[in-house]
Amino acid sequence: MEDSLPAAALGHFVMKVQNIEASYQFYIGLGLRAFDTFPGMAIVELRGGTHLLLFQKDDQQSSALQNSHVGQRPDFGSEKLDLMISGRTEADLEHYRAGLIDNGYSPSAIADGVLYGHHYFTMQDPDGNGISFYTSHCSDKPV
Known part of the structure; x- marks a missing residue:
């Protein structure tokens, strides 16, 4: 099976x-x-x-590690993280974004249009690394 x-x-x-x-x-x-x-x-x-x-x-421990490079948008420089929320709609993303604002974060507005089927917004972490938050497009199968 x-x-x-x-x-x-x-x-x-x-x-x-x-x-x-x-x-x-x-x-x-x-x-x-x-x-x-x-x-x-x-x-x-x-x-x-x-x-x-x-x-x-x-730090000596991290000196042997390569910097990670991921993501599909060059909004913030080379080191960046793409995260997908569990919600699939723009309203789900807005709800998540509003929660971040309520907790003192400063995300960008949700972008106009979609990127490969995703609604998204961006923000920076304490080191200035860019993070993009996307709506999910995972299949309905368990992941």
């Missing part, structure tokens, strides 16, 4: 940050799950079990 889940998931995404505690609190405030902190590193869990690994910049 065929397994209905995809064969693999993104396990870890590495970001080097200036202040681990500030970045840890920032990402938890976005609704990501606090996982654990360690000397020179913190872990935040995303939907599906992917872990965002926050390493202290210019």
